[in-house]
Amino acid sequence: MRIVIATQNPNKVREFAEILGSCAELVPLPPSMPKAPETGETFMENARQKALFYASRVGDPVLADDSGLVVPALGGAPGVRSARYAGAGADDQLNNQKLVQALRDKGLRQAEAWFACAIVVAHRDRVLVEVESKVDGLVHDEPRGEQGFGYDPLFSPQGESRRFAEMSAREKHLFSHRALAVRELQTRWPALTAKAEPKE
Template identity: 45%
Template sequence: MSSSTPSRPGRLVLATRNAHKVTELQAILTDAGLGLELVGADAYPDIPDVAETGVTFAENALLKARTLAEATGLPAVADDSGLCVDVLGGAPGIFSARWAGRHGDDKANLDLLLAQLSDIDAPHRAAHFACAAALALPDGTERVAEGQLRGTLRHTPSGTGGFGYDPVLQPDGDSRTCAELTPEEKNAISHRGRAFRALAGEVRELLG
């Protein structure tokens, strides 16, 4: 177990160093009535990032949660998510963050995707964001919950909010892209919000 931060009852570790994700999950768990202290992986700086070698969102989420639970001796939560385009057979999928070759280059990923779909008309531009959220306990107990946000891909980006492919996915039933929604509107319907809200039930069952 890492010695950088002492373990405490009621602590849940999130397998990310992204402060926004930690805040987002804390809000979801609080809304679900869970009085747990949530910390990000940066509370354990000596634990290396986990290679995402799985071939599904669920496998990658479990890899990250399992590794963190084993390393810290605490319950851990992780997620993996991406964009799945129908006409591309579900791609980029698990490769969403590195579709253009370099991990995390949102603009390059988006530009490449739009170029690949440039001659595809609106009726055939259906896509969805998918997220798998995983809970792993030190005793080996594991749970996974999944969520989706279906929509249609715009031909050009619109909006300044969000990140990744948010500027081109227009959720079904809305006239705006995910990047044009307020954070509250997005969290209410997002794939990540749905997956984590579903996982909150598992957290309540196992951790109280």
Template identity: 45%
Template sequence: DPIILATRNEGKVRELQQLLLGTDFKVESLACYPDVPEVVEDGDTFKANAVKKAREVAVALGRTTLADDSGLVVDYLDGAPGVHSARFAGPGHDDAANNRKLLQLLNDVPQQKRTARFCCVVAVATPDGQVATTQGSCEGIIIDEPRGENGFGYDPLFLVPQYGKTFAELDSAIKNAISHRGRALQKVRDILKAAAND
């Protein structure tokens, strides 16, 4: 059976699908299962939320399920938006509003204090409720105006110093090779193989 991708974020679905291309694993997104109830993400950590999302969907559908909980950790903001990245500017999930809020909070903060990282925990759950997790992160700097059209979320503000480009300016293949999500996914293949053999 295909693995369920327990996310309703289309940007994540695109990247996770691309990252699992070329493996033996077929995936199916939650878009195929509109009746699965929304998981309440009330955890304090990426790991707690990833585990909860993967486990609830795996048990509900009786299928091996992969969930991603991720976000942007900004040092000057003591780690915000962190686990609240998706709804930083309030309910409604508007990436542009989140980006505006981040720029406001960093207004006049000099470049050397604008360090940040994207973090991602991927959880894989089996229908019996067992869960394994991996994590990945990627270091960068929050610039002071958006650049680039690719990706999603905070990508236009996240500069990767080694490339001199934001995630939104990089090809998706390069983003996937160095991103928090890509790094977490690289570590997940053995777990998926074990789950497939159960």
């Protein structure tokens, strides 16, 4: 099955490919594709907007996810604005720096947090399946590790002293919000793991 991932972020496409393995051919959005609206107040609303927006523009099913870090001590920030926490066009480093400063402004070296991931698959004008998952843990005021992307250098999942950025991809996928959501997606959408019928 060919699935378009609603992103041009190569890190995200690679992570989905690592989690799903060979059960689907995953491709990123064409570079000329316009940007989908992300005006929802929840991860699920934003994932649904993106999935339907791109599904009306490509022929294959579209898998859209919206994910981010939620820190209750910071009023839920970065939340649905995780990718643009430090402003439009901000990169991972700037977003991480802003989060570290926000923690320190509160006098916090670490705080309870969770990563959330909502996934929506749509085809043409119809939503096929929606799933959502999260992983609890701690966010820290100093980055560690060189792996992963986003807020991975600042987040350690519950029961682990290491940050996501200190784990191999295989280790991270045991815990991560995206991996948990994909496993739920595979349960809820059998077409994703169904083998193609042999051609006569």
